[in-house]
Amino acid sequence: MKKITSFVLKVASRCNLNCSYCYMYNLGDNTYLSQPKFMSIETITIFAMKLNEYCIRNDVKYLQIVFHGGEPLLWSMDNYKKSVEIFTKTIKNVTFDFALQTNGVTLDDKWCQLFKNLNIRVGISMDGPKKHHDKYRVFHNGKGSYDKVMTAIERGKKYGFNSILSVVNLDISPEEFYDELKNLDVQNFNLLLPDGHYDNLPDGFHSDKVNTIDHTPYADWLIEVFKIWKTDTNRPMIRFFRTLIELIMGEQIGDQMLGTLTNGVAVLETNGALEVSDSIRACYEGITRNNLNIFNNSIEDLHDDPLFEIYFNSHSMLNEKCINCLLSNICGGGFLGNRYSNENGFDNPTIYCYDTIKLVSFIQNDILSSLPNDINNSLEIHSLDYAEMVHEINISTSSKIDKSIKNKLNSFKSNVKERNITC
Ligand code: SF4
Structure with a gap:
């Protein structure tokens, strides 16, 4: 039986950064331009009602709600307060896990306190040492965001936000990368492989050598990081490695990148559109678009979307x-x-x-x-x-x-x- 237990809410469809590798804005799909800039509280209210019915019909007892964007801190503080209240009042008998992924550049004490009060876990995206981070994660005027993100990470730690997400960048040496990670002094770290596919290769791949035996730029980099990480007696948790180790040892775990579990993740767009995981948008313009909208459809209707079927079962299809x-x-x-x-x-x-x-x-x-x-x-x-x-x-x-x-x-x-x- 298909069950969606994680919903990514695109509360803002614009961003205050202009990261060069962003699947939302710079990789193949410009459909965000036709979206409202922000999700309305009316959309949240309707979604919560439909989600409540979905949870009852499908016996869902655990729900992850991820506030995402664009940049989710462009949404108002008041909207966060109202949303959490709407979800918790409308949907009973489920355990909520509220989370948010931000670029951090406007994460001040007021935001931190709000998220702590609302029990929203905060993850911050950063991409290694300043010269590398600032090459990709730039403001619209081209200026790098590293200093602001570092301030946000330090501030976040005071409120117990200890989770950092980085996209692998082969231009950073594994040693330099690990030094930076240690300097951050956070306990919970995750690595993402860059978006890309056979017709839009991730950085570092040579088109004439893809999947040839001596051309494994990401494995070569990750193996070096793994070696350093393993010998560090005070190592932070790197989830990507941990997941691999647990899978090797036969655990039934995984995510959309690894393992054999199903992917019960759906995206709610600012206009109420209900879609498949947005990082698939890097394939081509509009690939995730369907005719589903929370104002007209039930959440189960997504179960019948052909792309959702493949995404949900991607580790078995x-x-x-x-x-x-x-x-x-x-x-x-x-x-x-x-x-x-x-x-x-x-x-x-x-x-x-x-x-x-x-x-x-x-x-x-x-x-x-x-x-x-x-x-x-x-x-x-x-x-x-x-x-x-x-x-x-x-x-x-x-x-x-x-x-x-x-x-x-x-x-x-x-x-x-x-x-x-x-x-
Ligand atoms: S499962 Fe498929 S993609 Fe993964 S290593 Fe084996 S052949 Fe390659």
Whole structure:
């Protein structure tokens, strides 16, 4: 049974920064221009009513509400107070997890106190040392935002906000990156791989070398960071590594990037449109658009959206190589948006396929080499050879992809206009 338990609310469809890699504004999709700048309280009210009905019908007991944008701090303080009150009064018998992801540049004490009072967890985005952060995360006048973000991180710590999110930037050396991370002195850190796909390659990939055995720029970088992190006796939690380690050890966990769990995440746009995860927008203009709107539809209607079906099941609706891959329980074929190509739609391994194989092989072998033999013998994992694994996925055809799944994955290679979208 499909269940959506996490809702990303695009409370502002504009941003006070102009980050060069932003999937909202600078990667393939300009449909935000037709959106209202802010979500109204009327939209929140209707959404909360529909969400209450959805929770009752689908026996949802836990709800994550993520305030997002654009930049969510462009929304008013009053709107946050009203929204949390509307949600908690309208929807009974669920446990709420309120969260917010900000670029931090206007996060002052008033905001911090408000979020603490409303029990909203705050995550701040930053991208490494000043010269690197300021290259990408810039204001509309081109000025870097590093100093303001650092002030926000320091301020946030006083209120217990300890969560930082960074996009991997290969221009930063792993040592420099880790030094910066330690300087921040935060406990909870996560790394994101850059958006991108076969027809819009992430930085650092060479088009003639993608998924060739010696071209694994992200694995090479991450392995070096992993080595430093592992030897640090006072290491912060890096969720990306932790998730990989837990998956290697057989835990049933994961997210939209890794593992085999379903992705019960939906997005509510400022105008009430109900859509699939917005980072898939980096594939092409309008790919997430459908005809659904919270004013006219129930939340269950999203279950029938063909893109939502693929996104929700993205770790089980796999390309044939992934089906035959020994690491599919860990990798899950990767994040759906990283699987896109104009030629095959989502019927590809992730653009980070070889990087994933190399990184997982390294970490798995490292775990094994750290443990005594008697423990190793009792574990259900064994050492991996990166070259052999790559060879294996390229020759193994023992399992075939289901035809209807292949057709569904391929159906997204065409232009959005063919999906008959009217809003
Ligand atoms: S490592 Fe590559 S082949 Fe294996 S599941 Fe991931 S994307 Fe698919």
